[in-house]
Amino acid sequence: MRLNRSVREGLTDLLLAGPATAVMVLLIFLPVGIVAVLSFTDYQFGAASFRWVGWDNYRAILADPFGRRALVNTLTYAAITIPASISLGLLVAIGLHGLTRHQPRLAAVLRAVYFLPVAATLVAMAVAWQMILHPTLGLVNQALGAAGLEGPSWLSDRALVIWTLAAIGIWQSVGYNMVLFLAGLAAIPPHLYDAAAVDGADRPWDRFWTVTWPMLGPVTLFVTVVTATSAFRVFETVATLTQGGPAFASDVLVYAIYREGFVYFKAGHASALTMVFFALVLLFTALKFRVLETQVHYR
Amino acid sequence: MRAPRLLSFALLLIGAAVVLLPFYWMVSLSFKAPDEIFTPTLDLWPNALRWQNYAAALSRTNLLLYLWNGTVVCAGILVFQLLFAVPCAYALAQRRFRGRTLVFGLILAGLLVPFHVTAIPLFLGLARFGLIDTYAALIVPFIASVFGMFLFRQAFAVMPAALFDAARVDGLSEFQIVWRIAFPLALPAATAFGIFSVVAHWNDLFWPLIATTSPDLATPPRGILYFRDRESGDDVGPLMAAAVLVVAPMVVGFLMAQRAFIRGIAAGGLKG
Numbered sequence: 001m002r003l004n005r006s007v008r009e010g011l012t013d014l015l016l017a018g019p020a021t022a023v024m025v026l027l028i029f030l031p032v033g034i035v036a037v038l039s040f041t042d043y044q045f046g047a048a049s050f051r052w053v054g055w056d057n058y059r060a061i062l063a064d065p066f067g068r069r070a071l072v073n074t075l076t077y078a079a080i081t082i083p084a085s086i087s088l089g090l091l092v093a094i095g096l097h098g099l100t101r102h103q104p105r106l107a108a109v110l111r112a113v114y115f116l117p118v119a120a121t122l123v124a125m126a127v128a129w130q131m132i133l134h135p136t137l138g139l140v141n142q143a144l145g146a147a148g149l150e151g152p153s154w155l156s157d158r159a160l161v162i163w164t165l166a167a168i169g170i171w172q173s174v175g176y177n178m179v180l181f182l183a184g185l186a187a188i189p190p191h192l193y194d195a196a197a198v199d200g201a202d203r204p205w206d207r208f209w210t211v212t213w214p215m216l217g218p219v220t221l222f223v224t225v226v227t228a229t230s231a232f233r234v235f236e237t238v239a240t241l242t243q244g245g246p247a248f249a250s251d252v253l254v255y256a257i258y259r260e261g262f263v264y265f266k267a268g269h270a271s272a273l274t275m276v277f278f279a280l281v282l283l284f285t286a287l288k289f290r291v292l293e294t295q296v297h298y299r
Numbered sequence: 300m301r302a303p304r305l306l307s308f309a310l311l312l313i314g315a316a317v318v319l320l321p322f323y324w325m326v327s328l329s330f331k332a333p334d335e336i337f338t339p340t341l342d343l344w345p346n347a348l349r350w351q352n353y354a355a356a357l358s359r360t361n362l363l364l365y366l367w368n369g370t371v372v373c374a375g376i377l378v379f380q381l382l383f384a385v386p387c388a389y390a391l392a393q394r395r396f397r398g399r400t401l402v403f404g405l406i407l408a409g410l411l412v413p414f415h416v417t418a419i420p421l422f423l424g425l426a427r428f429g430l431i432d433t434y435a436a437l438i439v440p441f442i443a444s445v446f447g448m449f450l451f452r453q454a455f456a457v458m459p460a461a462l463f464d465a466a467r468v469d470g471l472s473e474f475q476i477v478w479r480i481a482f483p484l485a486l487p488a489a490t491a492f493g494i495f496s497v498v499a500h501w502n503d504l505f506w507p508l509i510a511t512t513s514p515d516l517a518t519p520p521r522g523i524l525y526f527r528d529r530e531s532g533d534d535v536g537p538l539m540a541a542a543v544l545v546v547a548p549m550v551v552g553f554l555m556a557q558r559a560f561i562r563g564i565a566a567g568g569l570k571g
Contacts (some may be wrong), residue, residue: 020387123520
């Protein structure tokens with residue numbers, strides 16, 4: 001009877017947790033292993049066989065100045081987007097946090113407005129941006145024209161295109177950061193400000209540096225990592241607006257994975273690009289879990 | 300004291316105007332006639348509300364089909380994600396078994412893996428089974444949601460074990476406990492996860508671009524691009540009307556359930 005019962009319990013555990021574990025291994029961990037192996041081959045989709053090429057794919061991505069542009073563009077995009085999106089998110093959050101005390105309804109409306117781009121379908125919004133940024137008929141260049149300035153070709157100027165895409169990326173992500181900062185601001189106990197005032201920090205600037213900024217530390221770190229990993233993942237705007245162009249000036253890692261892998265079918269090369277992308281994301285995500293570990297208590 | 304407050308308010312309004320600009324311009328263009336769009340002068344608002352662009356968007360493209368595809372794919376993904384994740388999360392939180400820490404460790408490790416990393420092998424696997432360019436290709440890769448497993452496990456872990464013991468005494472099987480007691484009690488987590496999942500997959504372009512080639516299987520973002528590329532840019536009004544119709548479900552959903560949307564999407568930051 002006893003053995004019977006423990007067998008039955010074990011079977012129940014297997015039925016509850018087994019299927020999820022199996023699909024998780026099959027759809028996540030097995031593919032990660034395969035892509036790591038493929039990155040050392042010259043495999044092409046549909047080919048009958050492949051050759052081991054050692055680190056050749058990685059050398060082409062990291063060492064060759066021409067092949068390196070996807071990585072360089074991704075890092076450039078991230079370097080523009082991360083600081084701008086975080087500081088704007090913080091500024092908006094501080095503004096709204098102050099406004100909530102006097103005009104709670106208005107603050108709620110503005111919060112919804114700032115968050116709207118996070119929920120909206122980015123591809124469709126990118127098509128709208130394309131109209132706004134159109135060299136001759138676009139709203140931006142018409143406004144510049146009315147002011148007597150000649151507007152640039154925002155999406156087909158090689159020096160400008162990554163900045164334009166980064167601006168759209170910032171537009172899209174500020175609301176997300178704002179929401180996290182608002183939660184962080186709401187969690188700061190008011191008596192800390194009273195204590196700071198007693199110590200002589202009563203101007204807004206002093207209050208910010210003595211209380212607000214230190215208390216937001218963990219939130220800021222979390223926001224930084226989330227903003228960074230989503231900046232590394234930039235794809236939708238590139239695929240919609242530039243396809244990596246002009247002349248690869250906006251070629252980024254995930255778009256390069258798509259093009260090399262699924263347009264040119266160079267699976268080996270695309271796998272190496274994937275591993276480089278993965279390493280970049282992993283570096284930042286590991287940092288995030290270090291932070292969470294100190295705050296979330298697992299049972 | 301008043302001046303800084305006024306300044307910050309003004310800056311907030313200007314920022315909000317910039318954020319709204321593409322939405323506003325999209326809606327404005329969607330009501331404009333071609334001769335209003337292609338003029339050198341700037342009209343911020345159409346002369347009259349014209350619905351022709353919407354009629355054109357619906358009749359000249361398969362927009363309704365794209366919206367339907369998006370619905371099927373999002374619903375399919377969410378149902379399978381829940382079917383796999385919820386029982387597993389319950390076992391991890393409320394039962395003791397060998398390998399429990401290992402499974403939870405795998406979930407945490409899985410959170411570190413962005414979907415893009417698995418794309419090439421998943422494509423190979425689906426191609427082997429002849430599933431490329433099917434609904435299955437759009438749904439299957441996402442059914443193992445480690446994020447869902449994590450979220451539900453955290454929700455179940457704070458529920459009192461006595462509750463489930465009482466249900467067992469009443470003769471309920473473990474699966475009945477999962478779906479009739481644990482899952483309804485975890486409704487806030489389920490809502491957050493559901494919104495996260497639907498928003499992510501409705502808006503996704505990367506995988507539909509890879510997994511499908513026939514326009515009949517296009518999800519809304521993919522469909523918008525088919526439309527734009529075919530019209531080669533001289534049909535701005537209908538294109539903008541189509542964009543409005545694609546964005547509308549998410550925007551309306553967000554405006555109606557702001558708190559739940561923000562919680563769901565913000566929680567998504569836990570995923571790599």
